[in-house]
Amino acid sequence: SQTIHQWPATLVQPVGSPLSLECTVEGTSNPNLYWYRQAAGRGLQLLFYSVGIGQISSEVPQNLSASRPQDRQFILSSKKLLLSDSGFYLCAWSVLRGGADTQYFGPGTRLTVL
Amino acid sequence: GQQVMQIPQYQHVQEGEDFTTYCNSSTTLSNIQWYKQRPGGHPVFLIQLVKSGEVKKQKRLTFQFGEAKKNSSLHITATQTTDVGTYFCAGPGDSNYQLIWGAGTKLIIKP
Numbered sequence: 001s002q003t004i005h006q007w008p009a010t011l012v013q014p015v016g017s018p019l020s021l022e023c024t025v026e027g028t029s030n031p032n033l034y035w036y037r038q039a040a041g042r043g044l045q046l047l048f049y050s051v052g053i054g055q056i057s058s059e060v061p062q063n064l065s066a067s068r069p070q071d072r073q074f075i076l077s078s079k080k081l082l083l084s085d086s087g088f089y090l091c092a093w094s095v096l097r098g099g100a101d102t103q104y105f106g107p108g109t110r111l112t113v114l
Numbered sequence: 115g116q117q118v119m120q121i122p123q124y125q126h127v128q129e130g131e132d133f134t135t136y137c138n139s140s141t142t143l144s145n146i147q148w149y150k151q152r153p154g155g156h157p158v159f160l161i162q163l164v165k166s167g168e169v170k171k172q173k174r175l176t177f178q179f180g181e182a183k184k185n186s187s188l189h190i191t192a193t194q195t196t197d198v199g200t201y202f203c204a205g206p207g208d209s210n211y212q213l214i215w216g217a218g219t220k221l222i223i224k225p
Contacts, residue, residue, distance in 0.1 A: 041220075042217075043215055043216070044157070044202070103159070108155075
C-alpha cells in the first residue's frame with residue numbers, strides 16, 4: 001500500500017531563516033506530487049506540483065521554491081522566510097487513472113514564522 | 115478562471131441535526147471529489163462522483179452530483195461528534211494534474 005511521509009511535523013523558525021520541508025512517497029511509482037499551504041481556518045492553496053523528476057510547476061509567485069530530486073521525493077524550500085509564510089504545509093500525491101486524479105495527503109508540517 | 119464555490123463557510127448544528135454543504139462550479143466538471151479534514155489533521159478522500167445526477171451514500175453521508183455536472187452536495191443525516199471537521203469539494207482543473215478546491219465548509223457541533 002502507498003504511504004506518504006512529511007517531516008518535520010511542527011517547525012518554528014525566525015523571519016529571514018531558510019526552510020526545507022521534505023515529503024516522500026512509498027509504494028507507488030511516478031506519482032504526481034503537490035505542495036499546498038493552508039492558513040489557519042482557511043482552504044487549500046496549491047503552491048507547486050510535479051509530474052516527474054525535475055519537473056516543477058509553480059502556481060503562486062512567492063519566496064518559496066520546490067524541487068523533485070528523485071521520483072518519490074518532493075522538497076519545499078525558502079532562502080528567507082517571511083511572517084506570511086506561516087501555515088500548515090501539506091504534501092499530496094496522486095496517480096491519474098481514468099481521468100480522475102484523487103489526491104492523498106501527508107500528515108502536514110505546521111510552520112510558525114516569528 | 116475556473117472556480118469552485120462552496121457554501122456555507124460554517125455550519126453550527128446540534129448533535130443529531132442534519133448538515134448540508136453545497137458546491138458550484140463555473141464550468142462543467144468531469145468528476146467531483148469530496149474530502150474531509152478533521153481538526154488538526156489532513157484532508158482525507160471520501161468519494162468521487164462521475165455521472166450526471168449520480169447519488170452515492172456512505173452510511174449517514176449522501177453525495178449528489180447535479181444533472182448539469184456543475185454542482186454537488188454533501189448531506190449528513192443525524193450528525194455525530196465524529197463528523198466534526200471541514201468538508202471540501204474539488205474538481206479537475208484545466209490540466210488533469212490539478213484539482214480546483216472549494217473553500218470548505220466547517221461543521222461545528224454546538225455544545
